[in-house]
Amino acid sequence: MNIVVCVKQVPDTEAPIRIRPDGSGIDESGLNLVMNYYDEHATEAGLRLKEQFGGSVTLIGVGPERTKEALRTGLAMGADEAILVSDVALLGSDHLGTARVLAAAIKTLPHDLIICGKLSTDDNAAIVGPALAELLGLPQATAIAQLEVDTSGGTVVVHREVEGGVEVLEVPLPALLTVERSLNEPRYPSLPGIMKAKRKEIKTMSLADLGVEVPSVGATAAKSALTRLVPPPKRQAGRMIEEDAEKAVAEIVAFLKNEAKVL
Amino acid sequence: MSKDVWVIIEHQDGAPKKISLELLGRARELAETLGGTVVAFVPGAGVSNVAESLGSRGADIVYAADHALLQPYTADAYAQAVSQALQAEQPTLVLVGSTAQGRDYAPRVAARLGAGIVTDCASLEVADGHLVATRPMYTRKTIGTVVFSSGGIRIAVVLPAVYSVPPAEAGRRAEIRAFQVALDSKGVRTQVREVRAIQRETVPLTEADVIVSGGRGLKGPENFALLDALAKALGAAVGSSRPPVDSGWVSHDYEIGQTGKTVSPQVYLACGISGAPQHLAGMSGAKYIVAINKDSNAPIFQLADLGIVGDLFEIVPKLTEAIRQAKGRA
Ligand SMILES: Cc1cc2nc3c(=O)[nH]c(=O)nc-3n(C[C@H](O)[C@H](O)[C@H](O)COP(=O)(O)OP(=O)(O)OC[C@H]3O[C@@H](n4cnc5c(N)ncnc54)[C@H](O)[C@@H]3O)c2cc1C
Ligand SMILES: Nc1ncnc2c1ncn2[C@@H]1O[C@H](COP(=O)(O)O)[C@@H](O)[C@H]1O
Numbered sequence A: 001m002n003i004v005v006c007v008k009q010v011p012d013t014e015a016p017i018r019i020r021p022d023g024s025g026i027d028e029s030g031l032n033l034v035m036n037y038y039d040e041h042a043t044e045a046g047l048r049l050k051e052q053f054g055g056s057v058t059l060i061g062v063g064p065e066r067t068k069e070a071l072r073t074g075l076a077m078g079a080d081e082a083i084l085v086s087d088v089a090l091l092g093s094d095h096l097g098t099a100r101v102l103a104a105a106i107k108t109l110p111h112d113l114i115i116c117g118k119l120s121t122d123d124n125a126a127i128v129g130p131a132l133a134e135l136l137g138l139p140q141a142t143a144i145a146q147l148e149v150d151t152s153g154g155t156v157v158v159h160r161e162v163e164g165g166v167e168v169l170e171v172p173l174p175a176l177l178t179v180e181r182s183l184n185e186p187r188y189p190s191l192p193g194i195m196k197a198k199r200k201e202i203k204t205m206s207l208a209d210l211g212v213e214v215p216s217v218g219a220t221a222a223k224s225a226l227t228r229l230v231p232p233p234k235r236q237a238g239r240m241i242e243e244d245a246e247k248a249v250a251e252i253v254a255f256l257k258n259e260a261k262v263l
Numbered sequence B: 001m002s003k004d005v006w007v008i009i010e011h012q013d014g015a016p017k018k019i020s021l022e023l024l025g026r027a028r029e030l031a032e033t034l035g036g037t038v039v040a041f042v043p044g045a046g047v048s049n050v051a052e053s054l055g056s057r058g059a060d061i062v063y064a065a066d067h068a069l070l071q072p073y074t075a076d077a078y079a080q081a082v083s084q085a086l087q088a089e090q091p092t093l094v095l096v097g098s099t100a101q102g103r104d105y106a107p108r109v110a111a112r113l114g115a116g117i118v119t120d121c122a123s124l125e126v127a128d129g130h131l132v133a134t135r136p137m138y139t140r141k142t143i144g145t146v147v148f149s150s151g152g153i154r155i156a157v158v159l160p161a162v163y164s165v166p167p168a169e170a171g172r173r174a175e176i177r178a179f180q181v182a183l184d185s186k187g188v189r190t191q192v193r194e195v196r197a198i199q200r201e202t203v204p205l206t207e208a209d210v211i212v213s214g215g216r217g218l219k220g221p222e223n224f225a226l227l228d229a230l231a232k233a234l235g236a237a238v239g240s241s242r243p244p245v246d247s248g249w250v251s252h253d254y255e256i257g258q259t260g261k262t263v264s265p266q267v268y269l270a271c272g273i274s275g276a277p278q279h280l281a282g283m284s285g286a287k288y289i290v291a292i293n294k295d296s297n298a299p300i301f302q303l304a305d306l307g308i309v310g311d312l313f314e315i316v317p318k319l320t321e322a323i324r325q326a327k328g329r330a
Helices: A037-053 A067-077 A095-107 A128-136 A191-199 A245-259 B018-034 B048-052 B075-089 B100-113 B221-234 B242-246 B277-283 B312-329
Strands: A002-006 A009-011 A033-035 A056-062 A081-085 A113-117 A140-150 A155-162 A165-172 A175-179 A203-205 A224-230 A239-241 B002-008 B038-044 B061-066 B091-097 B116-121 B123-127 B130-137 B142-148 B154-158 B175-178 B191-197 B210-214 B237-240 B267-271 B288-293 B306-309
Touching: A002 A037, A002 A128, A009 A067, A033 A037, A033 A067, A037 A056, A037 A067, A037 A113, A037 A140, A037 A175, A056 A067, A056 A095, A067 A081, A067 A191, A081 A095, A095 A128, A095 B100, A113 A128, A128 A140, A128 A175, A128 B075, A128 B100, A140 A165, A140 B075, A140 B100, A155 A175, A155 B100, A165 A175, A224 B116, A239 A245, A245 B288, A245 B306, A245 B312, B002 B018, B002 B075, B018 B038, B018 B091, B018 B123, B018 B154, B038 B048, B038 B075, B048 B061, B048 B175, B061 B075, B075 B091, B075 B100, B091 B100, B100 B116, B100 B154, B116 B130, B116 B142, B130 B154, B210 B221, B221 B237, B221 B312, B237 B242, B288 B312
Parallel strands: A002 A056, A002 A113, A056 A081, A081 A203, A113 A175, A140 A175, A239 B306, B002 B038, B002 B091, B038 B061, B061 B175, B091 B154, B116 B154, B210 B237, B210 B267, B267 B288, B288 B306
Antiparallel strands: A009 A033, A140 A155, A155 A165, A165 B191, A224 B142, B123 B130, B130 B142
16 A cells, blocks of 8 residues: 655744744754654554555655654654655645645555545644645545554545544545544554664655746745734733532532632 | 535534534635525434424525535535525635544545635634634644635635534524535445444533543553533543543543544543643633643643642542532532
């Protein structure tokens, strides 16, 4: 099975985020950039399928040169190849622009399954996966928590969490999946894996290499723009009660009734 | 291009979901500013009951898109139906709920039409003639302002519980029209084998007014029964921090936070939860936070409106009893 995993490089969620003084974006200096959390789960899913059914796992990232570090993480986990699409003309692309570039790159590769993260932890968009499925004309299942391959029928059977239930879907291949964290536990790269990944060449492609017309991506094609970032409203500590349980319970009931008005 | 504001209606068992009513309320306000009408689009099979109910909720026109292939929900069928309607009518703005369904099909529609799309909108305004959304970003460490370009169809996927449900206006009626969707079974490639209901949930977490949530302080799966009882007394939903999920005490759909759900209830009652940033990422949008924790230095107390320092095993059962009594009297 030939699997393509889409990988984005994002700020480490463990670290604080500093907003530039003019609010135009985040201050990237000294920021630790890593593979998007859900893309680790996507890569793990790809590797497990390859181990079971053979084939290859190819990673694709769209972004600046530094995106190669995130791709190397995936190579160290065991992916076979990685491709970076990088081009200054991509600056200011919206999520559909990114999806167009990924679609152009993936069209050049054999693919039975494309796997994306459920969302990227910087933008929180959850757009690229389903948009890419549409552009490639593929069926999809998003935010999946379970995955089985039905080898006889050329389909995958997936579970996805929906409000108040679970959907069990059968999706014919080729298809695109986006993955939830409960799908698997990503492996840590092994030391030999890390050494091997260091030596691997990451193929870099430009928009011209892919035959993508500049006006279809980049800032001019974008249908929305991030104009400002502010810290979230700060919450104040309220009252603290350190008394016996009876008193505490009476306080909560009074709060729910008089302030929150839910009783 | 029309000035109309559309809402794609999500519904279940013949009734619109709460998020759809929230969006209709907001659509009314935005349509007044934009000078257009409010159009509710209802995809599904046998949707006339849903369609009938939407006039009193603010819709001027309701399109009933009845087709056998729209039930059960699939991304394939919905993306085609919604795209066909938007293509034909060209509204300036389309509101979709940020739900498992909305997040699934809306980006496909945007890709198909080349429309602007902004997801996880926590507000949506018209300012100086521009359509502007705010949304949590960087695991809610920042709030971003995103401006839609002018012209073309714009799709806003809006978070639940940011706009309130307007009261129903009895006697207000919408004009109901049928929308003919062109769909064939070849175009619906995914097959829904089953939809398993999770019985435990009274209300979905993302729709709940009150959430009772448990953390590692609960010590074991059996103790979630304490929260179930409290939630039942309050009419609340039960959630959790991540450790109970990772320990297998509850399933992942309980999880609230960076790698779980984002919730915005009226009240969030955190029991035995320390208040790690990754947890706050999912719940700090609650209107009121009440925390029960035996450690007076727990970070959750820095943002709780009411902080109770004490043993949850002692307090929660007594609280359940007190709420039963308070409700009995009411
Ligand atoms: C990439 C990443 C993503 C993450 N995503 C999430 C996420 O989505 N959601 C999430 O919640 N976490 C997430 N985490 C984990 C997060 O960092 C914390 O570890 C977690 O939130 C802690 O959960 P907790 O508060 O239940 O447990 P703890 O931090 O262990 O706190 C337990 C609390 O219970 C109190 N307690 C113990 N006994 C009692 C008692 N009898 N009565 C009252 N209080 C008692 C203790 O004083 C303590 O404050 C993530 C971590 C990472 C690295
Ligand atoms: N620049 C990118 N390069 C490669 N994959 C991406 C990129 N942006 C998003 N993706 C993929 O799409 C998923 C969802 O991202 P988003 O729509 O930005 O939330 C990610 O988990 C990735 O798998």
